[in-house]
Amino acid sequence: MLKPKSVAIIGASNNPDKVGHVILNNYVEGGYQGKIYPVNKDSDLIMGMKAYKSVRDIREPIDLAVIAVPAPVVPMVLEECGKAKVKSVVVVSGGFAETGNVELQSQIVKIADKYQMSMMGPNCLGVMDPRARSDTMFLPTYKLSKPKIGGVSFVSQSGAVGSTVLDLIGKEGFGLSKFLSYGNAAQVDEVDILEYLMHDEETKVIIVYLEGAKRGREFLEMGKRVSKIKPVVIIKGGVTEAGAAAAHSHTASLAGSHEAYDAVFRQCGFSIAHDLDDLLYFGKAFATEPMPKGNRVAIITNGGGTGVLTTDAVYNSGLKMAEYSKETAKSLKKSMPMTVNVRNPLDVVGDADVKRYEDALMAISGDPNIDMIIVIALFQTPGADEKLAQKLIEYKRKMDKPMIVISAGSQYTEERKILMENEGLPVYDSPTAAANSLAELLKYSNYRKGIV
Amino acid sequence: MNMELMEYGAAAKLVNSYKINSIESKYVKNAQEALLFSKGKKIVLKVLSGKALHKSKMGLVKVGLENQKEMEAAFSDLSKKGKKFAPYKIIAQKMAPGGVEIIVGGRNDAQFGKMILLGLGGIYVETFRDFALRACPITRFDAKSMIAQLKSKKVVTYNGKMEAQLEELLLKTSKLLVATKLEELDLNPVIIREDGYDVVDIRVLR
Missing domain, CATH: 3.40.50.261 (Succinyl-CoA synthetase domains)
Incomplete structure (x- = not known):
């Protein structure tokens, strides 16, 4: 997913206002060296490149498909990706669990699992690897300072925090190894990402914006393993829920969900950031010192x-x-x-x-x-x-x-x-x-x- | 969540089965039984009810009772107050020697499972909210780092001996939490001294 030799952009478009256009443009202008396949059911030619009606028409190995089509069409597109033996997908499209459409989300997880495709998203910015010049984000490059290549990998559940911090990293001297915005974490989640980055030799420091861990116990175990190898700086977003006032015990009234996360981060040996500034300050120190x-x-x-x-x-x-x-x-x-x-x-x-x-x-x-x-x-x-x-x-x-x-x-x-x-x-x-x-x-x- | 408060005797038994020392106690039906239990030493009388969490604030605890007269007065007052929290029982406990009051607790977190808590205890719990939390099971390193995390560390344990005791208590409580089906646990207060500790009150919610 992060170092694809070939990329299909499904929903690629000639219309510069479309997400699919921006993503394609990032690959074309970003100096990506692999093969690029625009896919659009209505056009034969996009940005001067041959476009395919379906991913199945490409008939070449595809490492990564970026899916930027309306949510209701995603299952069909994903099914085609599976049949075309696509290895991994990033589903940029929103309109799944985050808007209450839980059913549609579990449907796409089933399809991805069936074809053994790893799937990032839905509702995410996707991934960026400046070394591979691969960037699935729908953010126009002229609006975002491109971070230098470096050893810090940034994981963000939120796309908005992700793009802001990424822009700020562009201002910093330390460079970026990987950026992963995983959105709804329908299939690939924070535990998988931590495991990947733990083994990734290009990553020296991991900084994380987390809203909630899907698999709590696994997160704790993986966190401990990662910290033995490289530092993790983390910030937890999400409403601070005070311990329930009418709790039956003192323990429950003191220690709510927010405190539980704090406790787990400490146990993992993570460095806890209290705001986005800290995330960058601490990340910066770990990157060089x-x-x-x-x-x-x-x-x-x-x-x-x-x-x-x-x-x-x-x-x-x-x-x-x-x-x-x-x-x-x-x-x-x-x-x-x-x-x-x-x-x-x-x-x-x-x-x-x-x-x-x-x-x-x-x-x-x-x-x-x-x-x-x-x-x-x-x-x-x-x-x-x-x-x-x-x-x-x-x-x-x-x-x-x-x-x-x-x-x-x-x-x-x-x-x-x-x-x-x-x-x-x-x-x-x-x-x-x-x-x-x-x-x-x-x-x-x-x-x-x-x-x- | 609909939780049920474990009866005190059963809760004490559970705690003791993990070699956590809870203070000697007995339900009493009248002042006479309390006097018999006291064997000439000072005792405490308390109202136990699922509806009363803040016992001392509500005047449901009488400490330092020494003779029949004191016990009779205390028993009759507690019986009167207890009616507001019916069903209730009155329990007699030996007085723990003076020390530092701490809270050791646990709860079942939806995300991370059993969590263990250590804090400055007794009436200070909710005023200072000085506590440390970890996911179970904890290691000795975790226990040490919980103690170190408290702002009141120097109040809670002022020497290595107390620290070692507290570590043991935390490790045992972690074991209990992992092995027991429960939602919430309060050992509050635990009175800790250089030569030992006593769990003075226990709440287990299942």
Whole structure:
């Protein structure tokens, strides 16, 4: 489904307003290298390509069929796919269980099962694999920043959250491995997807938007297995139902369905995001950072106030501020000017240039008392420029402990930020986001080691 | 859901069969029986009814009863109050030595099956809502992480000995939950001390 050698687009159309047109166009213009077969019962030629009346007329092996036809026609189309030995299908069409049409949904599951086709959807955006340049989404590419190729796979039950976050990922330095929007999860569900991504070597980190797990116990078991191999960041959407007020026991009144999900995520060792920002912040840290050995953080800053705020954020996240080793303190006293107070956070002050950051990093990066490093680079100051960004990247490359940057600002800063992120150095806008992301790294690292 | 409250004696038996210590108790029909049960030690008298969840808030618990006079007064007051919650019974219990009140509970979740809960207990349960939840069966790691998750961790267990005890209690309760057909379980409060614990009240809903 994700790396198809051939794709049939059923419901392909010349009309640019039709979903089937957008999907076909994504394959044509996206540089997809496999075979493309437009299928439309009324046209012979679509976007200059030969179109087929039915998928059965293609008479070539088809790895993936994208189905974008009205719901009532889907069973018939699916039946034809089965007879044409199509391996997998993505049913984009809506109008199934989500609108109360449960009967129609179970009908298509039966057909897919009968022909042993794996089926994503219905009512979904489908799948995207930038490496394979395969994209079943009906979102015009000019409206969506294409994410770079990378190691983060994004799983979304919702198409709307999926497309928004995907667009935001396009802005981030870390790239995308796979995107899977599975909609109603009629056949392929979150457990299947987690299992697939667990084995997928291109996926280093999994981020998930979940509304509900269809198979609770299997989800729990699979989640535990995945976490042993790679990190999962998850956010649960859906109405928070407070424990029933008239419950018969205290336990039931405290622990409703929302709390049960939270509990299961913890047991799985998942990193729990509380909003979509967290999903990206945590995903970003997992995508680039090594596992920390402990909870001690060192901060280097060219802004006193931001250093103080970051120190607060570090404590609030449950992490600790590191104490320099004697060697580090000595070396800093030697290399820093009189205006710099040698302590953690290390305020290299507003006139700091590349050289001063470098001296600070040189002293700090090898200190065994330091487990993680936050570099605050406020580019509004005169000494902070492109060269500083380059120097930080250079240090990042040889660093064996987590190192992240906090930079906030508008255009000038944004450009430096993109430069650093593209080179695998994560940049955060806020102290809280930065500290919480490091704390999540540590939590996961501890989970893997069996440390409470 | 139509659930049935398990009779206290049966619930205590169930809990004890998993080597979870519930405090010694006995149904009493009058103050005289309570006095006999007390054997000169302080006791508690409580109204038990399927209709009364918040017993202490409703004044359905009398603690520290020492002599015949106190027991008679308590029994007659509880009998009067109990009528509002009929059918009801009055139970006499030994006083648990002082300690920290916690709640250990369970419920059958539609999605994930049996879940186990640990929280700061007694009258604080619903005020602070400080609890940790896990799906059963739990591992020792889960038990430890449940304790660590509580904001009131240092109140609930202030040393390793108490922590170890609490872990055992959680593991046993998880076993009970997995093996028993029930919808909801409250062990609340459980009074935990350095040298042991007592389950003071039990509710099992099937």
